Amino acid sequence: MTTLATLYGNLAGVEFRTLYSNGRADGCLVGMPNILKTPYGNLVPQYESEDMGRRPVKPLYFFRNGSIKSIALQTQSPVRTPAGMVPAELVTFFESGSIKRVFPLDGKLTGFWTARNEYALAEPLRIDTPAGRITAKLIGLQFYASGALKSITLWPGQQVTVVTPIGKITVRTGMAFYENGAIRSLEPATPVKVQTPAGLLTAFDNEPNGIHGDVNSLKFGSDGSIEGLSTTQEELKVIDLAGKEHLFAPGMKNRLCGGEGQTIVPLRIGFTEERIILNGTPATSFILGQCRIRVTPFSRETGNRPYSCSG
Numbered sequence: 465m466t467t468l469a470t471l472y473g474n475l476a477g478v479e480f481r482t483l484y485s486n487g488r489a490d491g492c493l494v495g496m497p498n499i500l501k502t503p504y505g506n507l508v509p510q511y512e513s514e515d516m517g518r519r520p521v522k523p524l525y526f527f528r529n530g531s532i533k534s535i536a537l538q539t540q541s542p543v544r545t546p547a548g549m550v551p552a553e554l555v556t557f558f559e560s561g562s563i564k565r566v567f568p569l570d571g572k573l574t575g576f577w578t579a580r581n582e583y584a585l586a587e588p589l590r591i592d593t594p595a596g597r598i599t600a601k602l603i604g605l606q607f608y609a610s611g612a613l614k615s616i617t618l619w620p621g622q623q624v625t626v627v628t629p630i631g632k633i634t635v636r637t638g639m640a641f642y643e644n645g646a647i648r649s650l651e652p653a654t655p656v657k658v659q660t661p662a663g664l665l666t667a668f669d670n671e672p673n674g675i676h677g678d679v680n681s682l683k684f685g686s687d688g689s690i691e692g693l694s695t696t697q698e699e700l701k702v703i704d705l706a707g708k709e710h711l712f713a714p715g716m717k718n719r720l721c722g723g724e725g726q727t728i729v730p731l732r733i734g735f736t737e738e739r740i741i742l743n744g745t746p747a748t749s750f751i752l753g754q755c756r757i758r759v760t761p762f763s764r765e766t767g768n769r770p771y772s773c774s775g
Contacts, residue, residue: 465495471530472500477511491523491533502532504544504563507555510536522570527559536570546611547591558609567604583619591616594645595626606678608643615640617677623653629688630658638677642686649680655697656682660690661735661752662700663759669694669730681730694730700742701758702750710750712742714762728762 468475477496500507509524522536534556543552545563554570557563568589571582586601593613603617617638618624625634628647639650655668669681683692699713715729734741740757741749 468492470500470526472502472507472532473498475500475509475524491525493521493523497538500532500535503561504555505542507535507541507543508538510538512538522554529559531559531561532557533559540568545605546607547593547605547613550589550591550605551587560609562609562611563607564609565604565606568602579620583621586619593626593639594641595628595639595647598624598626600624610643612643612645613641614643615678626650629684630656630690633682637672638680640678640680644686646686646688647684648686649683651677651680652682658682658690658693660693660733662733662740662757665693665695665733665759666697667693668696670696670728671730681732683734690735692732692734694732695762696728696730697762698759699731699762700733701760702740702742703756703758704750705754710748712748716764731762 465477465479468478475492475494475498477494477498479493479495494509494511496511498509498511500509510521513520524535525533527533534554536554537552540551540553542549543555543563543566545566550566551568552566554565554567555563556565569582569586571585583601588599589602590597590599591602591605593616598616600622601619602622603619605616606614608614615638618636620637623634623636625632626639626647628650633650633656634653635650636653637651640648642648651669651672652667655666658665658667667682672681681692681694683690685691696714699711702710702712704710712731714731716726717729719725719727732743734744735752738751738753739749740752740755
């Protein structure tokens with residue numbers, strides 16, 4: 465074991481390290497308690513795995529300039545973030561030294577330690593967001609290098625109600641923000657009626673990604689305009705200048721894991737200043753001023769076709 469000098473104090477009991485060409489440490493494992501003094505609090509890197517719920521000891525990583533890139537903590541510890549004090553087991557940073565991501569828990573999911581076990585350990589956190597103060601169990605928070613909150617990810621089953629450009633909405637999975645604090649996207653917990661350039665649509669994704677809150681199905685522009693949404697309740701008929709009709713509807717697919725019946729695949733709709741884009745495909749986009757759009761309730765018979773169709 466050796467001792468390694470860092471910008472935050474000496475690390476004793478270093479068991480492994482790789483080096484950048486400038487001689488500074490890229491990463492290392494430590495085998496004994498150490499305290500690193502940072503602007504966000506005194507942090508103790510993980511040096512042993514105390515229970516089956518924690519991951520094996522993870523390396524402490526550094527950038528070339530010597531600042532911390534990521535640190536797994538020995539025990540959940542309070543970390544001073546721009547959103548307030550957050551208990552954390554894993555923290556990542558920008559090269560500038562500002563916080564990038566904070567994870568209250570960093571468990572290892574196995575047959576003996578499940579997401580339900582991890583969820584039971586999670587405590588509700590009270591944090592300040594651009595959409596107001598919320599209280600919920602969080603999987604993680606992400607920040608911009610400036611310190612502005614970029615996104616929050618909620619544990620499955622958690623919901624928060626926030627004020628948006630179109631009114632109060634109850635959110636699940638997560639939400640994301642522009643650097644100026646405007647809401648960038650969110651995942652509605654229940655169907656929400658939204659006025660769009662195509663007409664009144666019901667925003668709801670019955671199968672959100674469920675992994676993180678960085679990208680969500682209901683998207684806003686920085687000015688509060690609607691930039692995109694997913695719907696399971698409406699289908700669109702686009703009539704072009706030649707009078708040709710193009711039908712776009714949610715799809716249908718068999719349930720996973722051998723479940724009986726089918727489930728709906730949401731129709732994804734995006735908007736720019738000039739265009740409507742269906743299912744994220746440039747080939748199925750239309751200039752809004754050069755087409756007519758009819759919105760009708762979704763029919764499962766229509767959904768038995770491919771996810772979108774034209775003709």
